Amino acid sequence: MLDSLRRVTLGLSLGLLLLTAGCGGGGGGGGGGGTTPTPPSSIVPTDAQAERFLTQATFGVTDADISNVQGQGYAGWLTSQMALAPSASHQTFVETRLTQLQASNPAATLTPTEFYQSFWSQVVTGPDQLRQRMKFALSQIFVVSLADANVDTRGAASYYDMLGANAFGNYRTLLERVTLHPMMGLYLTSLSNQKEDLATGRHPDENYAREVMQLMSIGVFKLNNDGTNQLDSAGNPIQSYTSEDISGLAKVFTGMSWYSPTPTTNTYFGRNKDPNASVTPMTLYPAFHSITEKSFLGTTIPATTTSDPAGDLKIALDTIFNHPNVGPFMAKRLIQQLVTSNPTPAYVGRVATVFNNNGSGVRGDMSAVIRAVLTDTEARDIAVTTGPTYGKVREPIVRLANWMRAFGATSTSGAFLLGSTSANTSLGQSPLTSPSVFNFYRPGYVPPGTRLGAQNLTAPEMQIVDEVTVAGYVNTLQGAVGNGVGSGNDIKAAYTREMALANDASALADRVNRMVLNEQMSSTLRTRIIDSVNGVAVPGGTATQAQIDAALLNRAKLAVFLAMTSPEYIVQR
Template sequence: MFGSAQRARLAALAIGAAALLAACGGSGGGDSGATPEASLPPPTRQDAGRFLAQSTFGPTETEVDRVVALGYGSWLNEQFARPQSSHRLNWDAANAELKALDATRSAGPNEVLNSFYRQAIGGEDQLRQRVAFALSQIFVISMNDSTVSDNTRGVAGYMDMLGQHAFGNYRELLEGVARHPMMGLYLSHLRNQKENASSGRVPDENFAREVMQLFSIGLVQLNADGTPKLDASGKPLDTYTAEDISGLAKVFTGWSWYGPDTSDNRFYGSSSAQDVDRQWQPMQGYAKFHSVSEKKFLGKTIAAQSGADPAASLKVALDTLAAHPNVGPFIGKQLIQRLVTSNPSPAYVARVSAVFADNGSGTRGDLKAVVRAVLLDPEARSAAALTDPKAGKLREPVLRLSAFLRAYGAVSDSGKFLLASTDDAGTQLGQSAMRSPSVFNFYRPGYVPPSTLSGAQGLAVPEMQITHESSVAGYANYMRAAVQSGVGSYGATLRRNDIQPNYGAELPLADKPAELVELVNRKLMASQMNAALKTEIEAAVVSVAIPVLNSSGSNQAQIDAAKLNRVRLAVYLALVSPEFLVQK
């Protein structure tokens, strides 16, 4: 399928990946005042493609047309109103089907990932699911943890919970996270018990630490623009102390499995007291195991309780965290990074933080307003980002694959999107949804890659933390197979991979290289492909000779194969180009 041009391109990619990809960062500057949505010019097709790369799992021709027709704001309103699709219901349906075939079988991690791709590739609630995916990398649980992977119906429910709150209020999202049993298992506050002086037991502090460090306020005090507050000697000020962790840990005692009672058996999860929906229903409070002693944290004191009241303690704690001035810049900046650009200017962060603080109607933490502010900010929509070498972000592997599959109208033979783990960096993507290696996600939001152009400028490129020689080659090889043969499980009936791209629009242009490359440019790069890359891909396409039809027509199959190879080559070379890998 591929010849010398492909090999040369792949060699350039492998050798120069770090320098080329790490050049992406974030746009500097920008007006410090808010820009009304109405002041944005009507989107062109290129504008719409860029916007959809930030707000969906990848542009499609149909969705580009829709953004052009509706405008940004109306498209967002339409997406906000779309009903939420459910991962848990998909998991339940897969589980029922497996059990009908064999009562000993059940759905598991694969079915969670199948549902993820089903919704990412073909789901109608694209914005909600894309934001939920971003939230899953901030409020992390992972199926790499055995206690979580043993409860995958709960993982599907956790993904639904993130989607439910993606356009809701941050305070409610924080409670959804804190009380979800999968988070309880992952960060060990499910079945967490109060202190016991005689035995020396103290409350588990794991969740208390991470809910501050990762889910709400971060390690250092922030100005509204996301820059750190400094003490007199110029050092960042800490947001919390070890004593704050210990005090907050008492709040998260006495929480365990959902059910109709609060018996000891249910608290411990005994087989005789397991509700059928306990994997996804919010944890409930068990007074017997909740600390009644004084709880001090972040300048707040919950007085000693005469009777244990886990719900009252939790309310004070979550209200305190949600009201902290760090939350707007801390969460807002990470949403910008996950959707738009790796290094937003302080002014961009400040504008989003201001919307978090007040949505215009006096409400704090309105995530719908925050998402709108992130996507419609001048730095997100400005055409200047196309030529700014610091603008944009490195596409993470999962989003590279989803962009390809959506651009080429991929369909699932089974209707189930049977694509499972793609963890292996050497042969696959080096990333799978809901399978990060730790609570710190696949990459840290502030990761500055060493020995790169971006590192020399102190710019963060989070996705570079999983970008290295092995993952670059692994991605290239994986996508070569994906372009040629599709992805997913091999079908017993059709005898091909379950998810297949459609090149129907490209095949008629196979003997028109310039037009073919322009269509690839439009679908994968929102018409941002530079002249040098166009010339290179066109030359590679031309190098695949198309036979002349002989008098008997007996070589038609060879002609069709050559045309298909031209199309595949054009698509593949675009997908492995640094110009595609960097989302502008």
Template structure:
């Protein structure tokens, strides 16, 4: 509810399973998949396939797995941060690594994998970043923001937009927390930052779209969705919101005095005395000038207007497709997903999901993952299909594929920003509000550009990052990840070691888990030669088997078939 003081995070849930009887879920339009098809589905719908999840999808099918995930409880990032904070010694304080650790823990071991993967996608659309100095003061707040995205991952877009808008971390990041009404005597106007970005990045984009996501042209030219006047009008709506608390005093608005200790995880509340009463014109709405400030009512009108814009379905759908399945979805793919977004319902075979309310993200996600373009094996041969795996996904996938465990239980990997020595990317640490990369990024002077395609993730790839990733993963495969000696995060290669004497069987398993069985004959030959270069001695074979497994895993993680998710 606008301006309310409800918690913006969530309680620590006990992940005991969803309670869904998988055997009773109606089948989708697809037959029970083979192992490779199940693994490919899981690489799109989670942080990476595991043997157990592959077997579950093979046994029960796509719709049952999705239904199970839609109702799967999970653990709270905020609760993790609270536990860590309570355990700190005097003089110690939370830092960014604690937020990273809870992210890695859930990416690697969380049962609610689909929710986690979609929340990560949403965090790259509705960006809040710890690299911002004002946000970085509030680790618990950022954890609660990530919880909020997860809680809304299968909910309604309108509710998500409301909670994003009122979360104090977004208020700090895009400066509408403590935003004040205009004052001509002081030549002060409302801050326009959030008004601009909520339209450009979070809802409708720069240009009017057809239902299939292509630009609507008038006279051969795209049509802008908003202008400077819309930004001015909307900026007046986002005035008079600040920290939550038991009163609405000026002191609380400005953040002084005795502040609520939970303010960083409570939705912002309204302060009518700081809210503009001037006329507010934006998009199709006009809120007349008045004498009584109504910040909550004005906000409701604004978000209703934005959320009902016809651009929202194709704009959000295309970006979610890019994050989960492919960087270059066809217009027909976007149109089908946007239709599910608008209808609030999706049906495949005998299975249907969604409430029927426009903006239903559960139906949208199902439409993305069960679309023929996502599931048809014929698309694997299309060079324009798929997406570059970003470093975070690669690392989380390695942890999951090989059942990595944490000695501390906390997955002490921390910040991985350094492209020279680690990943060049950390969750919730985007350099700008435009994410790590832009959805329309085209690498210059490449065949991708010539073909008229985009490759968003390549915006963070360069010579330094390629070498940094290779060295980072080579060390991970060999020694594990994180702090400590031995390192905190260790893979379990037991199943692979049992196959190490037979290079082909070993490669089959590694290829299934990492590339969904898509490894080319040429790559397979290179890896087989590398594995077989390690001779098996007559005695003391343990080290040789370990080296064989590590070579197979590392070479696969470095292969084109792995670096591009199909």
């Protein structure tokens, strides 16, 4: 039955997706700047409200989490989630897997697959769901990628752990941890970056200096606090930095290289490397650090005769951190990752204001920022969010995680044996494996030839949507729903609650509406699901219980498949 409906669903998904997807948009509402309007904590969220909240804040709805949100309220749930320690260490997971692999093959080495297994294990089973979703969002802003052969699996696992550990801390600390992590040093070539040499014509590598400003902090243009561009007298956007700023900042990022308890020239160039060098912050080597004048973003570090890489780094990161662009830049990126592709300037401004001052005089408090993102009127008020231009495309990784969590998926092996899903014939996306430093998609992407451009709307995730990737998702979901996913179909859903309702097609439609559509299912989709489910006969008479259960299971799988390949699901609202 699933196979017979696949072609129809594919056509619906592609055609309607291009019409409705991620138009994201701030659809109507949202007041002026100032502090974020927070829903009263005394109001108990309805089922549908709790489901929408969890869709934005986690990797997917579960019955238990709905109850938790209703019992604690939005604010209470956020507080309890932020208080949870990280559920597990990705680095420890991959190290344990390596020990297991080497028990049967002493020559075995780690591959990205071991990180992917750790990722799926945590996003499905981790109780710290807000942290899981936040570190995934941060990994698409502070990009390091396993697609680069220089980035090793153990180091990448450590980097992802670092993002999670700092998800609710201060942005300034996060920026420093990112800057000093050896995987970022490898990926954006700041590791072993040497000071200038006039005799040879060598200049410091400018890669990290450019990208830390463009992609991780201030962006290309000067911003108002609401995220709109500042304009010059001719109405043109004003550049936020120049090539001279890049060159000056690049000098700061010299003299950073592999960790060593006893640093030498050899360890700087990766010889006699410490066993933990790939998972320990880079060491600062004064002999390789520039001592010439460094000017950037209105700050000048004078020339000196004494190398001070730590002092220069502090000045540089403080300068970036205090730039007025950082608040609106991070506000919009996080809103786009979690809530809607095109937030109104008012929404961005409210969140940026919290970044600038959490109410207690602290700048860069990420716990306050994420609270502002998720409790703002434009995130919570259904009257605001039902406009035709509101929402975002659910990226493929999130969709598969939604399925696993909603329908009780478990791993037979306990290791979540799911490898790369990067192929366009699969999900077209694997965690921490973007094709470039610009992530899987750009935050300002507009699909060519669509009405979005005419409406001045962006749909970032649409950059990885085409006929091939839509087909890949439908095929992948068909296999997952029908038989499981991963090596040997290691990860399977139970559908226990769904099977119990499958005799009643209407009740089954209500169930999938609750678990993946936040009770926003249209009457058209509901009718399609009910009619299709009723087309699967449940045997009676002399049928065995096994035959009856098989029919009920097929009904449940069909309802899930139709819901999760519908444009109504793919576009999160």
